[in-house]
Amino acid sequence: MIAQQIINAVSLGGVYALLALGLAIVFSIVGLINFAHGELMTLSGYALLAALVFGLPFPVAVLVAVSCGALAAVAMERVAFRPMRGASVTSLLLTSFAVSSLLKVVFQNGISARPQAVAMPGWMTGAFSFGDFTIGVGPSISIVVSALALIALEVFLRRSVTGTAMRAAAEDFNVVRLMGIPASRIIATAFLLSGLLAGLAAMLWVAQRASVDPLMGFTPVLKAFIAAVVGGLGSLPGAVAGGFLLGIIEVLLQATLPAAIAPYRDAIVLSGVIAVLLLRPQGLIPAVRVQRS
Amino acid sequence: MPSLHRLHRAALYAAVFGTTIVAISTASAEEIIIGAATAQTGVLAPYDQPALAGLRMALDELNAKGGLAGKYTVKLMIKDTRSDTAQTATVAQELIDAGAKIMITPCDADPSISAGQLTQPLGIPTLTLCGSAPVLTGAVGDVMFGTYPADNVQATAVADFAVSEGKKKVFLLTSPDTTYTANLPEYFGKVFEKKGGAIVGRGTFTMGQPDFSAEITNIKGLADKPDLIMTAAYEPDFPAFIQQLRGAGVTIPVYGADAIGTPTIKALGKLVDGVVYTAAGYAEPGSKLEAFNAAFTKYAGHAPESTYEVNGYEIGLILDQAVKTAGSDDPKAIRDAIANLKDFKGITGKITYAGTNRMPLRPVALMRYEGGEGKHVETLIPDASDVPAP
Known part of the structure; x- marks a missing residue:
């Protein structure tokens, strides 16, 4: 049973890591915590549903949904955040809240306030058994997809020119611009990557929840924010570490707390976050250039 | 403001026909405002909206026959609570200020209690659309009624x-x-x-x-x-x-x-x-519920999603019966009439409030x-x- 809980923890931690990474990429470059990140997930979820309703095969539908998330992130940057470029951190933050609220209302009024069931293919609810030890297909996919996405991102940032430019921009954006690299391209790529991550996270999220609803982005973005802060705002390895840490603590507490204390789980988790920040105010793995929002 | 209403009408007829018509004033319908503090958005919306659609249908039908008890034309005022307990209290207050004599509250105990805190001192009968927590009515007081099986x-x-x-x-x-x-x-x-x-x-x-x-x-x-x-x-x-x-x-x-x-x-x-x-019920062939489902489909353009629609519709029928029994639009009299309802023939079966703590006895x-x-x-x-x- 302990092995089982470890798998549960890693699977949840992986999803949180993807989400936190999405927030951190944008933050490291533009200094914006994009609270509309959750709505990118919601959008991908609805895109998946629509693609399935139109009869697309499941893998194609997933591809469509993830690309929708990525494109929506780029569009969001173009429409809402580019005009605000250079504005104060507070203005950016408020803009992201506005975008988030607006999208929620659009989903509620345009689609439905009621959650929509997403029928996952049967094999996704299956489980492998080894003796009396079972691993669900869902959590396994979660773990594999998170790992692949993290590796792919790492390769992109280390090996490609744009990736190198992005890492440089996170350290000193002005110098990167002086080197002749267009700012808009870097920022658009950051949003594109964050949208891709949001889309992937949305697929894993929906696969575990079997429905999409207008408000489903709220909890994940909150968790991602906590994970990113714990890890060290703007630090990509930090976001991943923060995500896994949060997932592991949540599952551990849910598994071990007696029923009478279980309702205080979130309070205990958040107290843990405060404790981490007291000991390491810049987060677990601080960013090279520390920013505060 | 019924008296002003009548005056207005009488004046209109007088102007048109050049005569004073006394009889007209007694025949004119009076208006009763029902306030609906319900969720248009948020987590409760998928429950409140179907129930409200049912209530609307009942009130439209009743209004076509002259209103509650055939006498009081219903004006249904709807305000969005955004599924938020504090917002529910705010819009309930706005509805009370607008003259609501009956209050309809969301499908959950917490917002219903927050609205009930405001209607209780004024004696305004308050019905939750499908809130089913049996502690709900006791937490507010004698104006609060459940409608769905507890x-x-x-x-x-x-x-x-x-x-x-x-x-x-x-x-x-x-x-x-x-x-x-x-x-x-x-x-x-x-x-x-x-x-x-x-x-x-x-x-x-x-x-x-x-x-x-x-x-x-x-x-x-x-x-x-x-x-x-x-x-x-x-x-x-x-x-x-x-x-x-x-x-x-x-x-x-x-x-x-x-x-x-x-x-x-x-x-x-x-x-x-x-x-x-x-x-709240099952539409067996030939049952009243089956007939309701057909009528609702015609009214709304889609079949009922659940039994929240019929439950909302029955709230309209209960209010109609209560106003009939009360013989007036006085909120306190309406409250008493609902509280004493016994074996009322609804669509899903018999509904009884008499002898309960205002959570109805009804089939499940x-x-x-x-x-x-x-x-x-x-x-x-x-x-x-x-x-x-x-």
């Missing part, structure tokens, strides 16, 4: 059924976040234990929680295996729970209550096969999902002596 009544019906199936051991999954999710499974547990069953474990979740895997692993690890899981989780938590439960290879049946009798849960298809839930239909359809199991009114105290 949680403890529903839980008793499900427990009776589980016992009759030979179920012996139950795992209760609750959430302290709402009265509904916290108490309904516990009511079930009380009845189940009284009738010889045992509670072998309890688990909790937070509403909106992303991950149930730890809880599910605990259920799998129980030494004493349950043969039933009882929960009042609803969407989006219920789909998440059952998806992850089945995904972990657990095949123990899951039973719930009215909040999972929705198109969303039905659309989960095979995933929810065998799930038992409750409804037990349903079971099979192959993506809700199949009727049985309809019953649980024995009052079995129903646990709120």
